[in-house]
Amino acid sequence: MATFDVPEDEAASSDHPGRAISGPGMAPTDVRDPNYFHKVVDCQWACPAHTPVPEYIRLIAQERYSDAYIVNWRSNVFPGILGRTCDRPCEPACRRGRVEAEPVAICRLKRVAADYKDDIEGRLPRAPEAPNGKRIALVGAGPASLTVARDLAPLGYELVLFDGEAKGGGMIRSQIPRFRLPESVIDEELGYIYGIGGIETRYGERVESLKGLLAEGFDAVFVGTGAPRGRDLDVPGRREAADNIHIGIDWLANVAFGHVDRIGERVIVLGGGNTAMDCCRTARRLGGKEVHVVVRSGFEEMKASPWEKEDAMHEGIPIHNFLTPKAFTHEAGRLTGVLFEKVAPQFDDNGRRRLVPTGEPDLHMPCDDVLVAIGQENAFPWIERDIGLDFDEWDMPKVDSTTHQSTLPGVFFGGDAAFGPKNIIWAVAHGHEAAISIDLHCRGEDISQRPPPLVNLASQKMGLHEWSYDNAISEDQRYQVPWRDQAITLNDVSAEVELGFDRDLAFRETQRCLNCDVQTVFTDSLCIECDACVDICPVDCITFTGNGPEMELRQRLNAPADNPEQDLYVSGELKTGRIMVKDEDICLHCGLCAERCPTGAWDMQKFLLDMAHATDQPACRR
């Protein structure tokens, strides 16, 4: 493939990897840029931890559940937990959702790997007998800190995990209801991390001073304290009716730890995020007969994931939109309800939305209890402001987005504590990056020099028309995960609602995966322009045509390429002066182009990208 002199700043941007800008036409795609093919694997690209999704889905199809689990464990540390609770950014990204109605049930297949694996403890890393002499403090035992511990323990680091609670897990244990995530799964997966060795847990010990912690002589400190403060709602009546108004995440934690087991029959949940969905469903199980969710915004704009909203509504919980809480009504010190103002969205010239009162009469909804789930905030009262650790205007620590280091060298942040509330999979991704930084820091190396991912691209050709992956395309619709009987789940807060796929359903769901990591790789010099690939392509994504500027080129392909998020794979000039243009948007990766290619100009090659983790760094560098 021809190379072009491209100014550094114009070369492959992160939005369009492998693309160089040159002259009036498009330059050949540089597939040596690992980001190019990585982006084609939509699910892996969207996953903050870049889990090789199609790889583990194929392993599940082969009933190699343990192998699938290990692939997950390496990337995202908590396959069993995430397989039930992940925010699954992979699924909206899934190519299948652009080809038919629903994406592959990636998240629930992850759970399948966890459910049906054999004993995998023997395959997990162990800390070396001799520690390397470096001690790291991990503040807050949530998913971010646990990931750091998982990555650093096998290298001989001594890790000290601090948490105010009696058990580790952080928000995984305190905020996610048991009917979504049994405690046994948390204990199992935390056990795998503790089992590596070299990890001391100082649970029940809340760190009250960073200065004091630093004085203990740790080589590095990682802060993974999450976003522990639930936002309150300061409207009239809040103080007077305080006994029956609860902060959502605190209330969930009290339920999780067994301090609360009842709630009034009529409950209003304020807020439209996933915490609100957990609150309303938990309330439904603790005696709440009429549970209502009330949200300021519209249904579509709610922060909760669509499937969480569906699950709540499935349990008979109505969601009311465009209502702003105005006051808590009370009588003799007892909450009687909530007064709402009706609002409607209005857009200004910049397209920004504002909620303005409609002028209709206010709505009063009577209730016995209110759960306030309108957001979470960070809180760092235990970090002194005079130790060289700078905070920004929103009172958040200044943290480097790549290295996760604060302005105080040796102190790192990750998870919700770093950049505000996100979710478990982001915390894991942060933990991996912070672990790399801590390892580099402790070895006295430049933490800005990040190790590259491991990339492998290998042909899958096994015979004339045989591939080492199953290239037939299943036309099945997405399979629904079986649920436990509602008569049981609504009366038992710890009865898990989802039963998980059985092996047969799991297999059928795996077949919906399009194997996007098996890439269509084109070699210009072999092409004889016979059109066989164009004719066979079921989704018309290949065109041979004259070169031109991208936006113009997109208009004259065999099928319109009107999803600019998805790249065009462009060859160099062929014998007839034309170029090959492939729209990556809805390629099924069925391999028919390569099967019908007489010269092997098309080949199906598996692209495997493993993100660098501290654990994998070669020993010789140490």
Next chain:
Amino acid sequence: MTHIAKPRFRHPKLPVNALGFTRRDYEGAVSTLCAGCGHDSISGAIIQACFELDLPPHRLAKLSGIGCSSKTPTYFLGNSHGFNSVHGRMPSVLTGANLANRDLVYLGVSGDGDSASIGLGQFAHCLRRGVDMVYIVENNGVYGLTKGQFSATADQGAKDRRGGANPDAAVDLPSLALLMGATFVARSFSGDKAQLVPLIKAAMRHRGAAFIDCISPCVAFNNHAGSTKSFDFVREHNEAVNFLDVFTGRDEITADYEEGTVQEIVQHDGSVLRLKKLGADYDATDPVAALAYLQSHQTAGEVVTGLIHVKAAAEDLHARMETVEAPLSSLDEAELCPGADALAAINAALR
């Protein structure tokens, strides 16, 4: 061959024609020919042409003989009528079918062996009779099914895969078609759909015998240096006489060409063939000049392509024989057996 079925998933923005069909609705089974076979591209062009013409698939009959080319009707128009006949005998079957029901569009698909060797006589006669059809020869110059011996259309001096030269003179099917009075004669190349698709569309809208010689490289046995039917040779020596645009009823005809650069031909059904002249001042309506042009350029080693000849006001076999317009199957007993009085009248007329 490909073991998996072509997935039914299609591009969500794939255009639909007036019948509400996408191009994919005109497909057939997955091809069992060699990967990269030119014939598959021709199948693709036929699919595209039928889609663009809004042709109801059940109004088309595809007929073929024996050979790689004659297998291809399985791979397109899976909802059309089909007849896979004896080697070289497709023209007779097609003629018979056409006589029985003139309401269908007839597409004969044949190869150089089927039409220029065993079926040469049938080829010649169905053209001179003016059977209303599209006759496509998928011409690769070799017998692919029997491992690549020279066929009757292989050029004299062309090399086989081991370097041996063909000693015999070639049958030039377009020249023969002109001599036989075909009213639509074209040549194209499987590797050039931009040229081939409009030619197929125009041929389908032509009343009378329409013949397209389509050079179709055999990737297995005839795509090497020294072959005159290879991708490279045809691309290097392609001498297109014109470029065709076809305007059917619902298209708006736009005219912004310089005087003398375009030849417009209106066919009997109102479809307009606009021929953009390329290079030499070529007149596609003059069969005698066309024959001379073909011969002289082929002698010079060029592969003449494009719409070589068209006669707009052509008549077909039915017009010559004054046959009944309705398909025979729609006639009832009374019409088919008019009775003793009618027979007596006919006999009397002959006395």
